[in-house]
Amino acid sequence: MTDELLPRAAELARRFRAGLADRPVFPTDADTGAVRTALGDLPDEPTDPAETLERLHAAAEPVLVASAGPRYFGFVTGGSLEAAAAADILATGWDQNGFSALTSPAAALVEQVAGAWLKDLLGLPETASFGFVTGGQGGNTVCLAAARHAVLDRAGWDVERRGLRGAPAVRVLAGSGRHATIDRALRLLGLGTDAVAEVPTTPAGSIDVAALRTALSTTDGPLVVCLQAGEVNTGAFDDFRPAIAAAHARGAWAHVDGAFGLWAAAAPALRHLTDGVSEADSWATDGHKWLNVPYDSGYAFCAHPDAHRAATSYTAAYLVDDEPEPLRNPGDFVPESSRRARGFATWAALHSLGRAGVARLVERNHALARRFAERLSAAGAEVVNEVVLNQVLVGFGTDTARVLAAAQRSGVCWMGGTTWRGRRLMRISVSNWQTTEADVDASADAVLAAWRDVQDR
Ligand SMILES: Cc1ncc(COP(=O)(O)O)c(C=O)c1O
Numbered sequence: 001m002t003d004e005l006l007p008r009a010a011e012l013a014r015r016f017r018a019g020l021a022d023r024p025v026f027p028t029d030a031d032t033g034a035v036r037t038a039l040g041d042l043p044d045e046p047t048d049p050a051e052t053l054e055r056l057h058a059a060a061e062p063v064l065v066a067s068a069g070p071r072y073f074g075f076v077t078g079g080s081l082e083a084a085a086a087a088d089i090l091a092t093g094w095d096q097n098g099f100s101a102l103t104s105p106a107a108a109l110v111e112q113v114a115g116a117w118l119k120d121l122l123g124l125p126e127t128a129s130f131g132f133v134t135g136g137q138g139g140n141t142v143c144l145a146a147a148r149h150a151v152l153d154r155a156g157w158d159v160e161r162r163g164l165r166g167a168p169a170v171r172v173l174a175g176s177g178r179h180a181t182i183d184r185a186l187r188l189l190g191l192g193t194d195a196v197a198e199v200p201t202t203p204a205g206s207i208d209v210a211a212l213r214t215a216l217s218t219t220d221g222p223l224v225v226c227l228q229a230g231e232v233n234t235g236a237f238d239d240f241r242p243a244i245a246a247a248h249a250r251g252a253w254a255h256v257d258g259a260f261g262l263w264a265a266a267a268p269a270l271r272h273l274t275d276g277v278s279e280a281d282s283w284a285t286d287g288h289k290w291l292n293v294p295y296d297s298g299y300a301f302c303a304h305p306d307a308h309r310a311a312t313s314y315t316a317a318y319l320v321d322d323e324p325e326p327l328r329n330p331g332d333f334v335p336e337s338s339r340r341a342r343g344f345a346t347w348a349a350l351h352s353l354g355r356a357g358v359a360r361l362v363e364r365n366h367a368l369a370r371r372f373a374e375r376l377s378a379a380g381a382e383v384v385n386e387v388v389l390n391q392v393l394v395g396f397g398t399d400t401a402r403v404l405a406a407a408q409r410s411g412v413c414w415m416g417g418t419t420w421r422g423r424r425l426m427r428i429s430v431s432n433w434q435t436t437e438a439d440v441d442a443s444a445d446a447v448l449a450a451w452r453d454v455q456d457r
Pocket of ligand 1: 075076134135136137138179181230231232257258259260286298
């Protein structure tokens with residue numbers, strides 16, 4: 001092994017990160033054919049590792065997206081914190097298998113501490129179990145696997161042993177604005193998307209609690225209710241206290257998809273939005289969104305550790321830990337077996353920010369989202385949502401699609417598009433620790449310049 005290789009890789013990463021604010025946010029004019037050519041053919045013989053690294057860097061660097069930078073507003077994307085990125089480099093170098101206490105006590109212990117800190121910050125029950133997964137999709141899937149176990153167990157059916165053939169039908173009530181990963185989780189779990197009965201949402205995008213109550217009273221059998229902290233377009237929150245109480249009164253499992261919105265619970269100024277959320281049975285959230293942990297990072301929390309473990313754990317003779325008091329096995333709470341030691345980066349993010357730093361990150365991004373909305377609406381654009389969190393939906397009359405395309409090509413900033421209530425809109429998410437007022441102002445100026453150009457044509 002050469003002494004220079006890992007420092008060189010870290011140095012290339014450092015340089016990229018240092019230049020994030022100065023490069024075009026999206027590589028719009030990149031020559032993808034040149035990238036393929038530069039990557040070359042599969043060599044017949046080994047290559048010197050240093051040459052391999054340089055070739056990868058030279059080939060891929062021109063098509064990197066500055067999504068970790070301060071003016072990227074697409075898809076609710078957090079740019080990794082310095083401490084979290086550095087810890088993730090260590091995770092790579094340490095190359096620990098985060099499956100169990102036997103494969104890595106370091107991974108098991110760090111994840112255990114970080115999981116307890118997360119519950120504390122998010123106001124979740126101290127006794128809840130948790131799994132470090134790949135993201136919101138992983139979180140929703142694990143939580144709904146635990147839900148499937150619990151509601152069928154209550155109906156006298158052991159789904160882990162017997163499967164779903166002949167099982168009582170599980171029904172799912174979910175708002176019409178749920179994230180598509182809920183549906184994919186239901187597909188993966190064999191419940192199927194036909195299991196969903198959609199509950200209407202309010203104009204802001206929250207579940208209509210009266211309609212939920214009606215649906216609860218007219219749906220038979222094992223039942224799961226999916227709620228949401230942070231509607232994917234508007235950022236709206238479901239009214240958790242009455243919704244969860246109604247679900248529980250009917251004997252249903254209440255799951256909360258809080259991929260980004262659950263972080264409001266860590267911010268005193270926004271915590272009211274999550275009132276009652278801790279009463280739920282399971283919660284999914286992301287680390288790689290608002291906590292600004294590097295990809296990939298998410299968490300599944302469950303108020304019923306036995307259901308969680310029943311859904312996801314397994315054992316084998318060669319995996320048994322003979323210690324009288326074995327450590328918590330991270331692999332018991334996730335769908336993977338051998339896995340990256342994800343706890344290091346999360347621990348580092350939380351340790352470097354502290355409780356106050358997490359609160360400030362969330363509150364600052366919220367204030368910046370409001371600033372973005374004010375700048376655009378002052379210039380005549382239509383902000384169609386109330387900016388309760390970090391999401392801003394903007395319309396430019398009949399010009400929206402063209403303004404969006406031009407803004408994306410500007411290089412100054414990048415944001416995505418969406419369709420909300422039948423209208424094509426610009427969707428802005430502010431979720432990065434580095435974003436400043438000046439970044440928002442420069443981005444709003446770029447969007448407005450794009451609008452003027454479109455109007456002039
Ligand atoms: C509300 C919500 N749920 C789930 C997800 C899926 O998260 P991930 O992409 O991390 O799997 C997202 C993010 O895209 C989201 O916004």
